[in-house]
Amino acid sequence: MRERCLIIVTLMSLVSLPLWMGSDYYINIASQILIWAIFALALNVLVGWSGLVSLGHAGLFGMACYTGAWLLEAGWGHFTAVLGAFAMTILVSAIFGALSLRTRGIGFIMITLAISQILWGIAYRWIGLTNGDNGIIISARPTPFGIEMDTPGVFYIFTLIVFLLTMLIMAIFYQSPFGVSLRGTRDQSRRMSALGFNVWLIRFFAILFSGFFSGVAGLLFLYYHQYVSPHVLSLLNSAEVLLMVISGGTGTLLGPVVGAGLVVVIKNVASAYIERWNMLLGVIFVAIVIFMPEGLVPGTQRLFRWVFSRIKSIGAAIKSEAS
Amino acid sequence: MLLFLFKMKIPLFCLALCSVLVSSFLVVAAYAQDADPIRIGLMTVKTGPLATGGIQMEQGLDIYLRSVSYTIAGRPVEMIVADTGGSPAVARTKAQELVERDGVDAIIGPLAAFEALAINSYIAQVGIPTLSIAAAEDMTQRTPNPYFIRVSSSSAQASHPMGHYAAVDREFRRAVTIADDIAYGQEMVAGFQRVFEENGGRVVAKLWPPLNVAEYSAYIAQIQNVDVVYMAFAGINGLRFIRQYAEFGLQGEIPLLGGMTSADESILRNMGDEALGVISSSFYSSELPWPANVDFVSRMREVYDVNPGYYAVSAYLEAMVLHAAIDAVGGDTEDKAELMNALRSVELEDSPRGYVRFDEHGNVVGNIYIFEVQQKDGRLVNTPIKTYENVSQFWNYNSEEFLSQPVYSRNYPPAIYLGQ
Structure with a gap:
């Protein structure tokens, strides 16, 4: 009951955020947090639930950005551009999966990194296609059902709807038989394969699933900024989203969201007040690793449980003394 | 000494904390209403590989504003510095921060072409005059932005x-x-x-x-x-x-x-x-010999102990052009379209780089x-x-x-x- 109340209150405050937030600037920050949260949730499918650490997810994210931007610039409508971007992202995810699943552990990290660097190189050097360093500017955001999305509030609501749908799908995915078997391949891949599961195929589908939601985040990013440049494909981007997942808590549903909030806020808001914001971010990550190595969300839960158990035991001690 | 904080009961402590916060907000708000300054937002890079130039931009702008005692057209001037970190996505957010939260009247910067391109549609959408050193040719050629001018040089101009x-x-x-x-x-x-x-x-x-x-x-x-x-x-x-x-x-x-x-x-x-x-x-x-430059260089050496180069002088020139334009509209920076017209028709006879004017696309001729x-x-x-x-x-x-x-x-x- 209490949990349900909490969820309703959170939802209400999220939906009404444009009303009470006041400044457009903070509404935009909120939209960005949601976009990055979707991206982090997508990566979490691999890092948290499959045990496959990818350092190349910016490649999939950027693929959606670039395909969408390119189709829009070529004069196709938003509908085609979005469909095309998804198709392309899934195709690239499939190649990504087919190549990287030949290895495990460090090998997997390096292959994913290499693939995203290839995509980065193409975006940077194939100037005829991508306009190189200068990137592609798209002229307008879409107008689904005739609703203009130029104002920060409307775009925020749109992003929020996509984000909530993503959360819902992720939650269903986690509990589904497929989600359970995916976690099975993470913990006991040999036993799973002895039980007759096709471990490779399960992981492959997980990569496609993760790629699709990276594409969702990429398209939102494209529409938010109305600009794409090779920076979205950079290693920095891949590393940052991985940090979001790890700092928030891998394998949890809320962790990547909290991690995304942390990074976006420090990078954009705190940097206005603190010149050495890079250092602040570093110190926070180090602190997380020292005090909550499992991530912010599980770490905080552990802390609460500890505090409650202490209170209980102190209460019990007082009682026994009194008796 | 701080022991009383621990002895206080929790609700009392919260109350005290809240009142401190509220009163500090009130103080800040009171200050903000005190005068109506001209706010200039500087978008620059202070972290990462581009930081050397970015910091020089801040120095150049500061030197100019000091020379006019931080006053333009009788109004005090406030300089708000935003660090983009050399990333286009952050540049966009920083531009929004300057415009939507700090309410700046004009933006000086950003430094790199990809940053300027990232905020290109935004500055046109909200109509904020932007004076940048980003050299990308097309920003003042095939796809000019009505709110963008460049006082340094396009890539191939030199x-x-x-x-x-x-x-x-x-x-x-x-x-x-x-x-x-x-x-x-x-x-x-x-x-x-x-x-x-x-x-x-x-x-x-x-x-x-x-x-x-x-x-x-x-x-x-x-x-x-x-x-x-x-x-x-x-x-x-x-x-x-x-x-x-x-x-x-x-x-x-x-x-x-x-x-x-x-x-x-x-x-x-x-x-x-x-x-x-x-x-x-x-x-x-x-090394340019005329007095306007000798004066600028000696002040840069005196205050920051550096020889000004490309970045420092660009920010300095941008502030000079902005000053001339604000004077031309009589200190009223509310009408951004008018300010932009004034910016484009600025002519400087006597700047550190010599004579300066703008062409119809918003790029400098000099x-x-x-x-x-x-x-x-x-x-x-x-x-x-x-x-x-x-x-x-x-x-x-x-x-x-x-x-x-x-x-x-x-x-x-x-x-x-x-x-x-």
């Missing part, structure tokens, strides 16, 4: 004259170009190549080291059988290339020409004899100088050796014809003499 100087004055015939493989380097090389070849020169090889290449020996080894080398580097790369060029014994053997930022004052101070004799073209050096690195009083300086007066971004081409051609790139104009 390399067209260098092509002319190399082919006509020095009569070089065979050249090799080497440049950072980014739009800035590509556009500079394209401008040089076009004018150089139209005046009888031939570019026989074009080398494109990546922006973050560790060292240049593999590229320098390819420089053979030419009269001259043209380099177009940004940031610290010019310094590294010039040093290795000298280590290979090519200094003095094959003359070295450079683009705007290849031998800038900001890197010259870290160099030794290896830079002597490098010839570069730019719109500014701290002198371009050819400099040679020489030693003076134990310091390396860029001594002006030739002046091209009132150069526009179109050189002496017809602007309509120029705009009907593709934008400068790695492949345009095509290099027809490669390997000959």
Whole structure:
């Protein structure tokens, strides 16, 4: 009951955020947090639930950005551009999966990194296609059902709807038989394969699933900024989203969201007040690793449980003394 | 001493904390209403590889505002600095922060072309005058933004004259170009190549080291059988290339020409004899002799102990132009369209770089100088050796014809003499 109340209150405050937030600037920050949260949730499918650490997810994210931007610039409508971007992202995810699943552990990290660097190189050097360093500017955001999305509030609501749908799908995915078997391949891949599961195929589908939601985040990013440049494909981007997942808590549903909030806020808001914001971010990550190595969300839960158990035991001690 | 905090009951503590917070907000709010200052937002890069230039921009702007005692048209001036970290996504957020939260009247910056492109649609959408040093050609050519002006130079604006100087004055015939493989380097090389070849020169090889290449020996080894080398580097790369060029014994053997930022004052101070004799073209050096510049340079040396270069003077000039425009509209910065018109019709007779005005696309028209690195009083300086007066971004081409051609790139104009 209490949990349900909490969820309703959170939802209400999220939906009404444009009303009470006041400044457009903070509404935009909120939209960005949601976009990055979707991206982090997508990566979490691999890092948290499959045990496959990818350092190349910016490649999939950027693929959606670039395909969408390119189709829009070529004069196709938003509908085609979005469909095309998804198709392309899934195709690239499939190649990504087919190549990287030949290895495990460090090998997997390096292959994913290499693939995203290839995509980065193409975006940077194939100037005829991508306009190189200068990137592609798209002229307008879409107008689904005739609703203009130029104002920060409307775009925020749109992003929020996509984000909530993503959360819902992720939650269903986690509990589904497929989600359970995916976690099975993470913990006991040999036993799973002895039980007759096709471990490779399960992981492959997980990569496609993760790629699709990276594409969702990429398209939102494209529409938010109305600009794409090779920076979205950079290693920095891949590393940052991985940090979001790890700092928030891998394998949890809320962790990547909290991690995304942390990074976006420090990078954009705190940097206005603190010149050495890079250092602040570093110190926070180090602190997380020292005090909550499992991530912010599980770490905080552990802390609460500890505090409650202490209170209980102190209460019990007082009682026994009194008796 | 702080013990009372622990002794307080929790609700009381919360109450105390809240009241402190609220009262501090009230104080801040009271200050904010005190006067109605002109707010200038500076978008610059203070972290990462571009930070050297970015910090000089802040210094240049500060020096100008100090010279007018932080007052323009009778209103106090507030400078708000935002660090973009050299990332386009952060640049966009920072632009929003400056406009939506801080309510700035104009933006100075950003530094890099990709940052300017990232905020391009945003500044047009909210209509905020932006004075940038981003050199990307098309921002004032094929896709001009009504709210964007540039007082420094487009990428090729300073390399067209260098092509002319190399082919006509020095009569070089065979050249090799080497440049950072980014739009800035590509556009500079394209401008040089076009004018150089139209005046009888031939570019026989074009080398494109990546922006973050560790060292240049593999590229320098390819420089053979030419009269001259043209380099177009940004940031610290010019310094590294010039040093290795000298280590290979090519200094003095094959003359070295450079683009705007290849031998800038900001890197010259870290160099030794290896830079002597490098010839570069730019719109500014701290050695320009007129009083407006001597005054600026002496204040920069006094306050920050540096010789101003490309970045510092650009921010300084932008503040000068903004000042002139705000004066022209009588100090009223509310109507941004009017302010923008005023900005575009600014003419400076007496700036550190000389006479300055703007063309119809919002790009500067002004002198371009050819400099040679020489030693003076134990310091390396860029001594002006030739002046091209009132150069526009179109050189002496017809602007309509120029705009009907593709934008400068790695492949345009095509290099027809490669390997000959």
